[in-house]
Amino acid sequence: MSEPRKNRQSRYKWKRLFYGLLSLNVLIVIMLILFIFWPVSDTAVPEPDSKNAQEGSEFIVRTTKQNLNDLVNAYIDKLLNDSKHHYRVSLEDDVHLIGELPVFSTTVPLSVHLEPIVQDDGNVVLKQKSISVGLLELPNRKIMEYMKKYLPMPDWVIIDPKNEEIYVAVKDMEIKSNFQVSIDRFDLEANDIAFKIEIPYETLGIELAKLY
Numbered sequence: 001m002s003e004p005r006k007n008r009q010s011r012y013k014w015k016r017l018f019y020g021l022l023s024l025n026v027l028i029v030i031m032l033i034l035f036i037f038w039p040v041s042d043t044a045v046p047e048p049d050s051k052n053a054q055e056g057s058e059f060i061v062r063t064t065k066q067n068l069n070d071l072v073n074a075y076i077d078k079l080l081n082d083s084k085h086h087y088r089v090s091l092e093d094d095v096h097l098i099g100e101l102p103v104f105s106t107t108v109p110l111s112v113h114l115e116p117i118v119q120d121d122g123n124v125v126l127k128q129k130s131i132s133v134g135l136l137e138l139p140n141r142k143i144m145e146y147m148k149k150y151l152p153m154p155d156w157v158i159i160d161p162k163n164e165e166i167y168v169a170v171k172d173m174e175i176k177s178n179f180q181v182s183i184d185r186f187d188l189e190a191n192d193i194a195f196k197i198e199i200p201y202e203t204l205g206i207e208l209a210k211l212y
Contacts, residue, residue, distance in 0.1 A: 056200035060184055063193050065091040075154075083152050093189050095126055101133055101146050108134035110147070114166060122171055122182025122196060128164040140164055170195075 069091045080086055087099025087110070095114040100107040110133050114126035131140050144161035153159065156172040171182050184194040 056198055059197045059199070061195050061197055063195070065188060065191055065193065068193055079152055079154065085150050085152060087151055091188055094129060095188070099151065101143070101150055103133065103136065103146070108136060110143075112143075112147075116186045116188065118183050118186050122184070124168045124170060124183050124186060126166040126168060128166075 069089065072089050072091070076088060085100070085102075087097060090096040090098060095116055097110070097112040097114065099110045101110045112131045113129040115129050117125045117127060119125060128140060128144065131143050133143055133146075141161045141164060144159055144164060148159035148161055151159075154173075156169040156174075158167040158169070160167060171180055173181060175181065178200055180198040180200075182196045182198070184196045185192050187193070
Protein backbone atom coordinates (compact mmCIF):
# COMPACT_ATOMS: atom_id res chain seq x y z
CA MET A 1 0.00 0.00 0.00
CA SER A 2 1.52 3.32 -1.06
CA GLU A 3 2.38 6.02 1.51
CA PRO A 4 -0.27 8.74 1.74
CA ARG A 5 0.60 11.82 -0.29
CA LYS A 6 0.29 14.10 2.76
CA ASN A 7 2.91 12.07 4.68
CA ARG A 8 5.31 12.16 1.73
CA GLN A 9 4.97 15.95 1.49
CA SER A 10 5.55 16.31 5.24
CA ARG A 11 8.71 14.15 5.11
CA TYR A 12 9.97 16.11 2.10
CA LYS A 13 9.34 19.41 3.90
CA TRP A 14 11.25 18.31 7.01
CA LYS A 15 14.09 16.97 4.86
CA ARG A 16 14.40 20.37 3.14
CA LEU A 17 14.41 22.14 6.49
CA PHE A 18 17.09 19.78 7.81
CA TYR A 19 19.40 20.25 4.83
CA GLY A 20 18.76 23.99 4.87
CA LEU A 21 19.75 24.22 8.54
CA LEU A 22 22.79 22.02 7.93
CA SER A 23 23.90 24.23 5.03
CA LEU A 24 23.48 27.34 7.19
CA ASN A 25 25.62 25.84 9.98
CA VAL A 26 28.32 24.83 7.49
CA LEU A 27 28.28 28.36 6.03
CA ILE A 28 28.65 29.91 9.52
CA VAL A 29 31.59 27.62 10.32
CA ILE A 30 33.29 28.51 7.03
CA MET A 31 32.77 32.23 7.69
CA LEU A 32 34.26 31.87 11.19
CA ILE A 33 37.30 30.06 9.83
CA LEU A 34 37.79 32.72 7.16
CA PHE A 35 37.37 35.47 9.77
CA ILE A 36 40.01 33.98 12.08
CA PHE A 37 42.60 32.96 9.51
CA TRP A 38 42.18 35.61 6.82
CA PRO A 39 45.52 37.46 6.48
CA VAL A 40 45.71 40.89 8.13
CA SER A 41 46.31 43.91 5.94
CA ASP A 42 49.64 45.70 5.71
CA THR A 43 49.93 49.04 7.49
CA ALA A 44 52.14 51.86 6.27
CA VAL A 45 54.25 53.34 9.06
CA PRO A 46 55.85 56.75 8.42
CA GLU A 47 59.59 56.90 7.84
CA PRO A 48 61.66 58.83 10.41
CA ASP A 49 61.27 62.57 9.93
CA SER A 50 64.01 63.86 7.65
CA LYS A 51 62.92 67.51 7.55
CA ASN A 52 65.56 70.09 8.16
CA ALA A 53 65.26 71.20 11.74
CA GLN A 54 64.64 74.88 12.26
CA GLU A 55 67.07 76.83 14.39
CA GLY A 56 65.79 77.02 17.92
CA SER A 57 66.20 75.89 21.50
CA GLU A 58 65.42 72.58 23.17
CA PHE A 59 63.98 72.03 26.62
CA ILE A 60 63.57 68.78 28.55
CA VAL A 61 60.33 68.57 30.54
CA ARG A 62 59.84 65.79 33.06
CA THR A 63 56.45 64.47 34.16
CA THR A 64 54.89 61.56 36.04
CA LYS A 65 52.76 58.62 34.99
CA GLN A 66 49.74 60.11 36.74
CA ASN A 67 50.04 63.51 35.04
CA LEU A 68 50.58 61.95 31.63
CA ASN A 69 47.77 59.46 32.21
CA ASP A 70 45.32 62.30 32.97
CA LEU A 71 46.44 64.21 29.87
CA VAL A 72 46.19 61.18 27.55
CA ASN A 73 42.69 60.23 28.72
CA ALA A 74 41.46 63.83 28.53
CA TYR A 75 42.63 63.84 24.90
CA ILE A 76 40.93 60.46 24.25
CA ASP A 77 37.66 61.67 25.81
CA LYS A 78 37.63 64.64 23.46
CA LEU A 79 38.49 62.43 20.48
CA LEU A 80 35.67 59.98 21.27
CA ASN A 81 33.09 62.65 22.04
CA ASP A 82 30.86 61.74 19.07
CA SER A 83 31.85 58.07 18.86
CA LYS A 84 29.95 54.99 20.03
CA HIS A 85 33.24 53.16 20.64
CA HIS A 86 35.15 53.88 23.82
CA TYR A 87 38.50 53.04 25.35
CA ARG A 88 40.97 54.47 27.82
CA VAL A 89 44.65 54.12 28.69
CA SER A 90 46.18 53.28 32.05
CA LEU A 91 49.92 53.87 32.49
CA GLU A 92 51.16 51.22 34.90
CA ASP A 93 54.42 49.26 34.54
CA ASP A 94 53.42 49.18 30.89
CA VAL A 95 50.76 50.84 28.73
CA HIS A 96 47.37 49.23 29.37
CA LEU A 97 44.60 49.92 26.85
CA ILE A 98 41.10 49.00 28.06
CA GLY A 99 37.93 49.22 26.01
CA GLU A 100 35.31 47.28 24.05
CA LEU A 101 35.16 45.82 20.56
CA PRO A 102 32.08 44.91 18.50
CA VAL A 103 32.11 41.17 17.70
CA PHE A 104 29.20 39.22 16.21
CA SER A 105 26.49 41.83 16.91
CA THR A 106 27.62 42.42 20.48
CA THR A 107 30.54 44.01 22.33
CA VAL A 108 33.27 42.25 24.26
CA PRO A 109 35.78 43.70 26.73
CA LEU A 110 39.20 44.49 25.30
CA SER A 111 42.46 44.48 27.25
CA VAL A 112 45.87 45.13 25.71
CA HIS A 113 49.21 45.45 27.47
CA LEU A 114 51.89 47.25 25.46
CA GLU A 115 55.60 47.86 25.99
CA PRO A 116 56.75 51.38 24.99
CA ILE A 117 59.97 51.53 22.97
CA VAL A 118 61.36 55.00 22.29
CA GLN A 119 62.71 55.45 18.76
CA ASP A 120 65.80 57.44 17.80
CA ASP A 121 63.61 60.09 16.17
CA GLY A 122 61.67 60.77 19.39
CA ASN A 123 58.55 58.83 18.45
CA VAL A 124 57.50 55.64 20.24
CA VAL A 125 56.44 52.12 19.29
CA LEU A 126 54.05 50.26 21.60
CA LYS A 127 54.78 46.53 21.22
CA GLN A 128 51.95 44.20 22.12
CA LYS A 129 52.74 42.07 25.20
CA SER A 130 49.35 40.47 25.83
CA ILE A 131 45.90 40.92 24.38
CA SER A 132 42.42 39.54 25.00
CA VAL A 133 38.79 40.10 24.00
CA GLY A 134 36.63 38.60 26.72
CA LEU A 135 36.63 34.80 26.60
CA LEU A 136 37.06 34.65 22.83
CA GLU A 137 40.13 32.86 21.49
CA LEU A 138 41.20 34.93 18.51
CA PRO A 139 44.65 35.47 16.95
CA ASN A 140 46.38 38.60 18.28
CA ARG A 141 46.72 40.06 14.80
CA LYS A 142 43.00 39.66 14.14
CA ILE A 143 42.15 41.45 17.39
CA MET A 144 44.49 44.32 16.48
CA GLU A 145 42.92 44.50 13.03
CA TYR A 146 39.55 44.96 14.73
CA MET A 147 41.10 47.66 16.92
CA LYS A 148 42.38 49.39 13.79
CA LYS A 149 38.91 49.20 12.22
CA TYR A 150 36.74 50.23 15.15
CA LEU A 151 38.74 52.28 17.65
CA PRO A 152 39.05 55.94 16.59
CA MET A 153 42.67 57.10 16.76
CA PRO A 154 44.41 60.38 15.96
CA ASP A 155 46.12 60.53 12.56
CA TRP A 156 49.49 60.29 14.27
CA VAL A 157 48.65 57.00 16.02
CA ILE A 158 48.88 53.99 13.69
CA ILE A 159 47.79 50.47 14.63
CA ASP A 160 49.91 47.89 12.79
CA PRO A 161 48.23 44.46 13.17
CA LYS A 162 50.83 42.58 11.12
CA ASN A 163 53.68 43.57 13.46
CA GLU A 164 51.39 43.59 16.53
CA GLU A 165 52.32 47.12 17.53
CA ILE A 166 51.03 50.67 17.69
CA TYR A 167 53.20 53.43 16.24
CA VAL A 168 52.82 56.77 18.02
CA ALA A 169 54.28 59.60 15.92
CA VAL A 170 54.52 62.10 18.78
CA LYS A 171 56.38 64.56 16.57
CA ASP A 172 53.40 64.71 14.20
CA MET A 173 50.93 65.81 16.87
CA GLU A 174 48.92 68.86 15.88
CA ILE A 175 49.86 71.58 18.36
CA LYS A 176 48.47 75.10 18.02
CA SER A 177 51.88 76.60 18.62
CA ASN A 178 54.86 75.89 16.36
CA PHE A 179 56.54 73.85 19.08
CA GLN A 180 57.58 70.28 18.34
CA VAL A 181 57.34 67.59 20.97
CA SER A 182 59.26 64.31 21.03
CA ILE A 183 59.96 61.67 23.67
CA ASP A 184 63.30 61.76 25.46
CA ARG A 185 62.72 59.05 28.10
CA PHE A 186 59.78 56.77 28.77
CA ASP A 187 60.55 54.38 31.63
CA LEU A 188 57.23 53.54 33.26
CA GLU A 189 58.63 51.16 35.87
CA ALA A 190 60.96 53.88 37.17
CA ASN A 191 58.32 56.58 36.63
CA ASP A 192 60.94 58.43 34.58
CA ILE A 193 59.16 60.20 31.73
CA ALA A 194 60.62 63.16 29.88
CA PHE A 195 59.68 65.04 26.73
CA LYS A 196 61.86 67.17 24.53
CA ILE A 197 60.25 70.44 23.43
CA GLU A 198 61.83 72.23 20.49
CA ILE A 199 60.98 75.90 20.11
CA PRO A 200 62.02 77.49 16.79
CA TYR A 201 63.33 81.04 17.17
CA GLU A 202 60.98 82.26 14.46
CA THR A 203 58.02 81.22 16.63
CA LEU A 204 59.09 83.91 19.10
CA GLY A 205 59.74 86.45 16.35
CA ILE A 206 63.50 86.19 16.82
CA GLU A 207 65.75 86.55 13.82
CA LEU A 208 68.77 84.26 14.06
CA ALA A 209 71.15 86.85 12.60
CA LYS A 210 70.42 89.25 15.48
CA LEU A 211 71.57 86.67 18.04
CA TYR A 212 75.21 86.91 16.93
